[in-house]
Amino acid sequence: METEALLNAGPPYGHVIASEKWRNSSLIQSLKGGAVRVLFEKQLGVADFHLPNKSCVLYVSECDVIAGNGYKRKLVRYRNSSSSLQELVLVENTRLSQQYFAAVQKFVVLDLGLTLLPVGGQTEASQLITQIVHGEGRENPFRRRPSSRPLDPLVLALARRVPGVGRVKAPALLEQFSSVRLLCNAAPAELEPVVGQAAARQIHGFFHKPTAAGT
Incomplete structure (x- = not known):
């Protein structure tokens, strides 16, 4: 079927396929x-x-996190789906859900082996998705030299959102950490030679925000 073929291949450049429930x-x-x-x-x-x-995205909202462990069953089904796409999980890390974020992160990244991207809400999530969509298919302005591999638009968009990185340090960072998983799991000591001490701490803190109990 035409729809099935489109889902397997992914939408064309500049487009997103969204579940009907997100329409409004x-x-x-x-x-x-x-x-x-x-x-x-x-x-x-x-x-x-x-x-x-x-790639495809599963969105875990603040309400999902606070409500309890019901979201875990959905995440397991997502991980077990037969899709050949890269599976991403966007999780709302807000003032209300922050105390649960560490447990969600452990379950998504360590237990299921999926890529987790923290967002502050739907507006921030849309900005990240927009950056990924517009980065795909265009000539990458951050390619340093002809011999460099093209930078993954997903990783580039994520790196540019991290405090202390932005447009300037993102290319150097991605030459060293070529995937979202590597970037998320990098220790400050691994990041420091690439972006400096201050930015290394900011990057690590972005992916490992303290829980409310620790603030």
């Missing part, structure tokens, strides 16, 4: 404001979004 959300409105074309599909399975860089 602020996230979708933000995506459209960022010049992203949204295609709605009722049969996305567990995933919430399919992106043009052959």
Whole structure:
């Protein structure tokens, strides 16, 4: 079927396939404001979004986290899906859900082996998705030299959002850490030679924010 082929191949450049349940959300409105074309599909399975860089997204909201362990069953189904796409998990790390974030991170990254990206809410999530969508298919302005490998738009978009990195240090960082998993799991000592001590601490802190009990 045409729809099935589109899902397997991913949407075309500049597009996102979204689950029908997101149609009236602020996230979708933000995506459209960022010049992203949204295609709605009722049969996305567990995933919430399919992106043009052959990845899919499951969104775990603040309410999901606070409500208890119900989201874990959904995450397991997501991990066990037969999709050939790279599976990403966006988790809302807010003032209310912060105390649970460490446990969610452990379950997603260590227990399931999935890639977790923390976001402050739907607006921030839409900004990240927009950066990924617009980075795919374009000539990368951060490519340093002809012999360098193209930088993954997903990792580039993520790195540019980290405090202390931005546009300037992102290319150097991604020459060393070429995947989201490597970047998330890097220790400050590994990051420091690339971006300096202050930025290394900020990057590590971005992915390992303290719980409310520790603040």
